[in-house]
Amino acid sequence: MPKFKMTRLNSLILKKTLLSGVFLISILYTHSQQILKGKIIDSESGTPIANVIVKNVQNNTTSTSNNLGLFEFQNTGFYNFSKAGYEEKEIEISKAEYIIIQLEISPSNLNEVIVSTNHIAQKLKKSNTTIDLITTKDIERGNTTNVLDILNRVPSIFMQSGALNTNKISIRGIGSRNLYGTSKIRAYFQDIPLTSGNGETSIEDFELGSISRFEIIKGAGSSIYGAGLGGTIHLIPQNAYLNQTSIQSDISFGSFGLMKGVLNVNHGTTKNSFRAIYSNTHSDGYRANNEYNRKTFTINTNHFISNKDDITLLASFVNLKGFIPSSINETNYLNNPKSAAFTWAQSKGYEDSKRGILGVSWNHQYNSNIKQATSIFSSFKKAYEPRPFDILTENTNAIGIRSRILGTINKLNWTLGGELFKDTYKSRNFENLYQSYPAGTGSVKGDKFADLKEKRTYYNLFFETNYNTSEKTTVSLGLNFNKTSYNLYDKFLTDENPDQSGSYSFKGMLSPKLGISHLFTENISFYSNVSHGFSPPSTAETLLPEGLINPNIKPETGWNFEVGTRSTFFNNRLQLNLALYKMAVKNLLVARRTGNDQFIGVNAGKTQHNGLEMVVKYQWIQHETVSLNHYISYTLNDFKFKEFVDNETDFSGNKLTGVPSEVLNTGIDFETKFGVYTTVNYQFVGSIPITDNNSLFTKDYSLTNTKIGYKHSINSKLKLNAYFGLDNVFNKHYASQILINATGFGGAAPRYYYPGNPTNYYTGINIIYMF
Incomplete structure (x- = not known):
């Protein structure tokens, strides 16, 4: 070529x-x-x-x-x-x-965190309401069996615990007069209401390992959650993480036969994630008739369908059987605190319940300015409770929907929505024949003597706006309208028992809120708000002694006024949160005793709630190898009966029953790069009025709890955390819960006291494997 x-x-x-x-x-x-x-x-x-x-x-x-x-x-x-x-x-x-x-989130600078309790996402430091965050780190600070110590570190929240299944929460004094359980405080698990149509709330049964944080609004500061007088506790479940797969196991044991196991599984892709958490808790209890068994199962899935749509599914199931030692008289409290109330011990009283919730949430972004969030939910509870005076069976089924639209127009952020909740409650009462059988037999079911069915309905319509008048000032306006009604059907009719059937519908309640927040500097904010709230009576409180519905009973209502500041200094090393509030409540609902462990509700007057709340956090050492943090939370309560006349006895001017005069929490957290960590917490609780006439108070007491542990990454995939904790280090004798205004029957001394646990320990190991 x-x-x-x-x-x-x-x-x-x-x-x-x-x-x-x-x-x-x-x-x-x-x-x-x-x-x-x-x-x-x-x-x-x-x-x-x-x-x-x-x-x-x-x-x-x-x-x-x-x-x-x-x-x-x-x-x-x-x-x-x-x-x-x-x-x-x-x-x-x-x-x-x-x-x-x-x-x-970073626990060291919570004021910058975006909170969602009011649906309108904003930084905590720009909120015009007192909101407290309990982070995952706060939850892990102590034992993870009881939420008691976690909530009691928050100012103005006071949780009493007579046993793992006997608890009562009050916020700013609201709910303190409820004799058993928590009332007049609303709670949500994500968007699913945990408060029944009867106004009763239970959060202590949830596995703490399934909760990532609590967001707590105190007082009637939320127009979008029903404007409850006490406030709202928002439980945010542990989310499912994207782009990772892991298995986490936690095994622990401790005093009084405590044994607990938790298995936490997460699997996530780029757009879908799934988390399942199982826990099994057993305790023999410190006192007689105090055994406790609980199994929980929680599922949380997230599905990001597109950049405009995502769907979340949340389900939780709790299977609980806990025996009830109940309250004891002063003699036994001082000399034999391990004992149970005689009748409860003889009948071997307990609570056996199964409860579950299921919710599906859909979020849709119409455009850059309009978003819709809708949740459909259902729940059930089935319970069997033998008590000395009867045996109670309960079945509750609830369904509801909650939807809101969120929008942004220039400097105005707003949300508009509603919530509809319906539940059906069935209860039957049977004679307890334990006294007719040999000692040690326990409760024996006898003839039925009551059979009731209640249909309870409420709906909330709400509107709230945040308007940024400038880069530093935000004004908030909120409005809530609530309508609550009960329908009672008596299915046990005899000549001796009058027909209790009837309907009761409360007048529509309109609750406004006005708030303002201002940033004096990037690190110092001030807020103030005026808000209205209410708490409807339960169905039991609407019944007269002869079993008929009382048409004259009214909801408790009140106005809340507060001012506060959130500030940080020295490059965020020092955080200071301070709030002052004043709340006036009228139509006070009083539980008037009509027999042994039997009560009716009456409106008996007015109360005045004045208080101070303070939180101080300081980073003494913040280094790559070592960190040392200190915190203080303090509550000062001045709660009084402004006008209170019950059965012609005037209690006006007396201190509100069931609330401590002050509560102080302080502690340190110490961590090292090498994995060693320790935390110490000291709590002081002031005296508590036990009776309305203020003739009897509890003694103030102090508790010290500590925990030490070691975290170690064996390799890039395997991590472990071994820990040991000691609660009530100095073995203080105290009442962990009291029964206010207790009355002795048949010559017996009144049973005011639930003894707290003496010195007790827990230890365990947590293992995480990342795939």
Whole structure:
């Protein structure tokens, strides 16, 4: 072949090769320059996080997430996500697909955290209501068997616990006069109401390992949760994490036969995640007739269908059997605190219940300014409770829907929505024949003497706005309308028992709220609000002694006034939260005793609730190898009966029953890079009025709890945490719960006291394996 032909051929091959290379490079360049999109959310609440700095680690280019948490970036690679109030996160993005980034809150700077208790997402420091956060770290500070110590570290919250299944919570004195259980305080598990149509709330049965944090609104400060007088406790379940798979196991045991196991499984892809948590808890209890067994199962799934739609499914089941030692008289309290009340011990009284909740939530983003969130939920409870005076069977089934629209118009953020709740409650009472059988037999079911069915309905319509009058000032206006009604059907009719059937519908209740917050500097904020709240009576409180419905009973209502500040100093090393409030309550509901463990409700007057709340946190040492943090929370209560006349006895001017005069919590948290950590907590509780005439008070007491542990990463996939804790270190004798205004029958001394546990320990090991 001629030489020039070979040269021409080589030239053509070279030209084609160059063209192919340029084409390939252009394809690769176009692909690398593809605009990739993602969304940043709070890992616990799922709330979008705005103004997160997204930084490409290789070339240091940055972008910022918008008000919907959305961001865009070019090129795959390593990216860093950072925002004040959240832990920094660095991940590798290797695929050109829509991605969800979850950030975890940083306990060291909670004022910057986005809270969602009012649905309108905003920084905690800009809120115009007193809101307290209990983080995962706070939950892990002590034992994870009882929520008591966790809640009692929050100012103005006072939880009493006579046993693991006998508890009562009050907030700012509201709920303190409820004799058994928690009332006049609303609670939600995500968007699912935990408060029954009867106004009763139970949160202590939930496995603490399934909860990532609590958001607590104190007082009638929330127009979107029914404007309850006491406030709202919002439980945020542990979310399912995307892009990771893990198994976590926690095994612990301790005093009084405590044994507990928790299994936590998480699996997540880029858009779907699933978490399942199982727990099994057993305790013999400190006192007689005090055995406790509980099994729980919780499922939480998240599905991000698109950048506009996501669906969450939440389910929880609790199977509980707990024996009831009940309260004892002063002699036994001082000399034989391990004893149970005689009749409860003889009848072997207990509570056997199964309860479950199921909810599906759908979030849809119509555009950058309008979003809708809708939840459909259902719940059930089935209980069998032998008591000395009868045997009670209960069945409750509830269903409801909660929906709201959230919008943004320039400087105005608003939400509009409603909640409809219906439940059906069936109860039957049987004679307890234990006294007719040999000692040790326990409860024996006899003839039925009551059979009731209640249909309870309420709905809330709510509206709330936040208007930013400037970059530093936000004004909030809220309105709630509630309508509550009961229908009672008596299914046990005899000549001796009057027909209790009837209907009762309370007048519609309109509750407004007005609040303002102002940032004096970036680190110092001030807030104030005026709000109205109410608490309807339970069905039992609407019944007269002869079993007929009392048409004259009214809900408790009140106005709340408060001012407060949230401040940080010395580069966020010092945090100070302070609040002063005044609340006036009228139509006070009083439980008037009509027999042994039998009561009716009456409106008996007015109460005045004045108080101070303070939280101080200081980082003494914050180093790569060592950290030392100190916290103080303090509550000062001045609660009185303003007007209170019951059975012609005037208690006006006396101190409100069932609330301590003051509560102080202080403690330190010490951690090292090497894995060793310890925490010490000291709590002081002031004296508590036991009787309305203030003739009897509890003695003040102090408790010290401590925990020490060691965390170690065996490798990149396996982590362990071994711990040992000691509660009531100095073996203080105290009443962990009291029964106010107790009355002795048949010559017996009144039973006021539930003895607290003496010195007790727990120890365990937590293992996490990452796939």
